[in-house]
Amino acid sequence: MMKKPAPMPVIFDTDPGIDDAMALYLLAHHPALELRAITTVFGNAGVDVTSRNGQLLAALFDQQVPVAKGAAGPLHVDAEREFSVHVHGDDGLGGMAAMIDAEVPALDARPASQLICDMVNAEPGAITLIAVGPLTNLALALRHDPGIAAKVHRVIVMGGAFGTQARCGNVTPVAEANIINDPEAADLVFSADWPVVIVGLDVTHETVMTESYLSNLQGRGAGVGVCVGDFLWQATRHYQDFYQSVDGINGVYAHDASAIVYAIEPAAFTLRAGPVRVVTEGIARGQTIQDFRKPSGAVTPWSGCPAQQVCIAVRPERVLAIFDQAFDAS
Numbered sequence: 001m002m003k004k005p006a007p008m009p010v011i012f013d014t015d016p017g018i019d020d021a022m023a024l025y026l027l028a029h030h031p032a033l034e035l036r037a038i039t040t041v042f043g044n045a046g047v048d049v050t051s052r053n054g055q056l057l058a059a060l061f062d063q064q065v066p067v068a069k070g071a072a073g074p075l076h077v078d079a080e081r082e083f084s085v086h087v088h089g090d091d092g093l094g095g096m097a098a099m100i101d102a103e104v105p106a107l108d109a110r111p112a113s114q115l116i117c118d119m120v121n122a123e124p125g126a127i128t129l130i131a132v133g134p135l136t137n138l139a140l141a142l143r144h145d146p147g148i149a150a151k152v153h154r155v156i157v158m159g160g161a162f163g164t165q166a167r168c169g170n171v172t173p174v175a176e177a178n179i180i181n182d183p184e185a186a187d188l189v190f191s192a193d194w195p196v197v198i199v200g201l202d203v204t205h206e207t208v209m210t211e212s213y214l215s216n217l218q219g220r221g222a223g224v225g226v227c228v229g230d231f232l233w234q235a236t237r238h239y240q241d242f243y244q245s246v247d248g249i250n251g252v253y254a255h256d257a258s259a260i261v262y263a264i265e266p267a268a269f270t271l272r273a274g275p276v277r278v279v280t281e282g283i284a285r286g287q288t289i290q291d292f293r294k295p296s297g298a299v300t301p302w303s304g305c306p307a308q309q310v311c312i313a314v315r316p317e318r319v320l321a322i323f324d325q326a327f328d329a330s
């Protein structure tokens, strides 16, 4: 019999966030992955709220892992910032944070970037970073200890938009929310010499969790104190209304969960290789651009940056099936 591969150890960098909650549930319950730590960042709400949500979700999903609070704002503090309370509600969880009735773990004493450096240095080559919020914590970790780039197994980022299938920005015509929340950090993370896979709107907008799909989660998925499927159904009601009014879809996009599915089943995605830079100035601030042309020898701002991988196609039925299966009793 073939020996099962050891689960992939993961640090989850997150700004919960309703789709973050969905992603974390899948990460915590899939046998191919092993959640090692949760690091929080501003984004869908302020960092105090997203950190509290990280603690609440760790408790709900029965995960005894450190939760470390990260950046309260982007690298450049004068940058404009706006929280997505119109999308995720004031509490970041669609008004349902109060539904979670579980004992909440204390925050780790370290800042998120320090925890990332410590864990990566303790197990060189092992840790996968999955980042589904603004990339500030990863950028701070790289600044603090550039040596970690060579020791991280892989970085998987939910963010950006590259225009395939006309998938462009969701905050501006060219910028996606996680990237425009800290374009300087994103540019640093994509330009660093570590392997990055970018799961952007090009693929996340291809996968819609419809109202009937979400409804079918009810009564399924054991949580501490409350059924996870019931919690997600309630938490997505307002979130779904937002997408209905903006994009006319009867459901929600599988944004952050898609990054977890990539870690589980990369074959569900089509990748394109090439260096990626982020526009940091002007009206296109936050735009992600990959140079996937054949090398011409011309010197450009992409020259010398490592080739990263951008997801340009997905099999949505695999994303939906893998997420749904996490709600079946194991």
Ligand SMILES: [Ca+2]
Pocket (backbone or CB within 6 Å): 014, 015, 016, 017, 019, 020, 043, 044, 132, 133, 256
């Ligand atoms: Ca997120």
